Amino acid sequence: MLLEVRDLHVEFHTRDGIAKAVDGAGYAVDAGETLAVLGESGSGKSVTAQAVMGILDTPPARITGGEVLFQGRDLLKLKEDERRRVRGAEMAMIFQDALSSLNPVLSVGDQLAEMFTVHRGTSRKDARAKAVELMDRVRIPAARERVGQYPHQFSGGMRQRIMIAMALALEPALIIADEPTTALDVTVQAQVMELLSELRREYGMGLVLITHDLGVVADVADRIAVMYAGRIVESAPVHDIYKAPAHPYTRGLLDSVPRLDLKGRELYAIKGLPPNLTRVPPGCAFHPRCPLARDVCRTDEPPLYEVSPARGSACHFWRECLNG
Ligand code: SF4
Numbered sequence: 001m002l003l004e005v006r007d008l009h010v011e012f013h014t015r016d017g018i019a020k021a022v023d024g025a026g027y028a029v030d031a032g033e034t035l036a037v038l039g040e041s042g043s044g045k046s047v048t049a050q051a052v053m054g055i056l057d058t059p060p061a062r063i064t065g066g067e068v069l070f071q072g073r074d075l076l077k078l079k080e081d082e083r084r085r086v087r088g089a090e091m092a093m094i095f096q097d098a099l100s101s102l103n104p105v106l107s108v109g110d111q112l113a114e115m116f117t118v119h120r121g122t123s124r125k126d127a128r129a130k131a132v133e134l135m136d137r138v139r140i141p142a143a144r145e146r147v148g149q150y151p152h153q154f155s156g157g158m159r160q161r162i163m164i165a166m167a168l169a170l171e172p173a174l175i176i177a178d179e180p181t182t183a184l185d186v187t188v189q190a191q192v193m194e195l196l197s198e199l200r201r202e203y204g205m206g207l208v209l210i211t212h213d214l215g216v217v218a219d220v221a222d223r224i225a226v227m228y229a230g231r232i233v234e235s236a237p238v239h240d241i242y243k244a245p246a247h248p249y250t251r252g253l254l255d256s257v258p259r260l261d262l263k264g265r266e267l268y269a270i271k272g273l274p275p276n277l278t279r280v281p282p283g284c285a286f287h288p289r290c291p292l293a294r295d296v297c298r299t300d301e302p303p304l305y306e307v308s309p310a311r312g313s314a315c316h317f318w319r320e321c322l323n324g
């Protein structure tokens with residue numbers, strides 16, 4: 001296994017008390033595989049990724065338990081300088097907002113070239129050539145002419161391609177992409193997602209794709225892990241989820257995806273809001289919003305039941321959900 005997150009706990013100290021942002025979450029992704037981590041904002045999906053990358057702000061965040069096994073090593077046990085080495089060369093992250101992740105006063109060519117001069121000791125001239133090559137790889141038209149331009153001179157979609165190029169530069173084993181297309185319009189979204197998944201295949205990397213939008217993962221993900229209130233509530237191969245979700249929250253997410261074949265139908269929205277993480281409801285955290293909830297849900301926290309060897313659901317009534 002390339003990456004395995006086990007029983008991770010992350011707390012934030014807030015004025016309201018301790019928020020359990022990640023409360024025992026775990027997932028795994030293999031080389032060459034794409035795992036989509038799905039959930040509303042505040043579900044813990046970004047915080048989990050930041051813990052994996054070692055870029056959580058500390059404090060107020062504190063990792064209070066768990067393991068992050070990367071190629072068999074627990075990253076949470078590494079010293080900061082070893083950690084930095086892994087982060088630079090073996091895993092990379094792509095963020096939603098390229099404009100604030102890229103340096104506004106350096107040309108994109110210089111930023112790409114820096115990856116090679118700093119991490120690989122490549123000469124400036126060779127690094128510049130590699131920058132152009134990377135811009136070609138991510139299909140930026142006229143790369144040779146545009147290599148000296150600054151981030152603000154590119155469109156949102158093109159900037160996101162530059163972020164992908166930065167992430168690919170050192171050919172990491174793992175890329176984590178946090179809402180990489182959320183800020184883009186729908187057509188550009190699809191193009192960027194397609195590019196990312198194509199390059200993932202070409203380079204044989206593992207990809208963790210974080211998104212709140214189930215609509216974007218169907219064609220690119222192998223597996224889906226659904227998060228709610230800091231936990232994994234369903235984990236399954238993507239086609240299983242589309243065939244029939246085994247958790248009411250997954251069903252709600254699925255039903256709220258716009259579908260071309262059901263045009264004109266009113267879009268379903270899951271009622272209510274995710275809980276305040278300093279006061280997560282007892283029992284199943286989803287119960288105040290769940291159409292299937294009954295008494296036991298308000299008192300007994302569901303474990304991740306085994307639905308099949310490749311699939312888990314944290315719902316007492318997963319059978320009913322699966323057949324419903
Ligand atoms: Fe709904 Fe109960 Fe299942 Fe939670 S355990 S998702 S409240 S049916």
Ligand code: MG
Binds near residue numbers: 042045046178
């Ligand atoms: Mg987020």
